[in-house]
Amino acid sequence: MNNQNGVYLGLAPALRLRLAELTRLCSPWFTVIANCGVRSMAEQARLFRQSRTKIEINAKKQSLTDRGFPTLAAVIDAVGPQDGVIGLHMTKSAPGESWHQYGLAVDCVPLVNGKPMWDEEHESWEIYKEAAYMVGLSWAGDWKHYKEISHVQVPEVRNPLTHYKTIKAVEEALAFNVWE
Ligand SMILES: [Zn+2]
Numbered sequence: 001m002n003n004q005n006g007v008y009l010g011l012a013p014a015l016r017l018r019l020a021e022l023t024r025l026c027s028p029w030f031t032v033i034a035n036c037g038v039r040s041m042a043e044q045a046r047l048f049r050q051s052r053t054k055i056e057i058n059a060k061k062q063s064l065t066d067r068g069f070p071t072l073a074a075v076i077d078a079v080g081p082q083d084g085v086i087g088l089h090m091t092k093s094a095p096g097e098s099w100h101q102y103g104l105a106v107d108c109v110p111l112v113n114g115k116p117m118w119d120e121e122h123e124s125w126e127i128y129k130e131a132a133y134m135v136g137l138s139w140a141g142d143w144k145h146y147k148e149i150s151h152v153q154v155p156e157v158r159n160p161l162t163h164y165k166t167i168k169a170v171e172e173a174l175a176f177n178v179w180e
Helices: 013-026 041-049 054-066 070-078 123-134 160-164 167-173
Strands: 031-036 105-112 151-153
Touching: 013 031, 013 105, 013 123, 013 151, 041 054, 041 070, 054 070, 070 167, 105 123, 160 167
Parallel strands: none
Antiparallel strands: 031 105, 105 151
């Protein structure tokens, strides 16, 4: 497993081990390239904002605050004021709501004949899926809402905030470099 652009930096050991095994299982067919590991709070907030209206953004900020996560709502503010149709819909998650902030999720792509394979119908994705399940990862290609074929994560639970419940527990679980 090589360290492409620091993607492996900050990944939790539970994910690193599974990713190494996933890579090994796929290696007879293709190289697994990890292209997004730990995503910072600010980056997650920017991705969240770029495809949402002011109304949707404000609703999310309010909901985070109401549930006891005002510091996460503040991140959405801090990267503003952009909103709306400036970017693609890249994520369903606000900062803290993605396992990428906890070092427990990674996005990969098969490298086929030296090129990243983005055709979802290509057989390499079926091999990737099988290997992900074999090593005990959840594969987002099977999710009904916001399906994402490149995304694998350790926890079964979709939203970390539902899992951790309090800001204290969230703070303790976050990957070390997530505020940078
Ligand atoms: Zn992902």
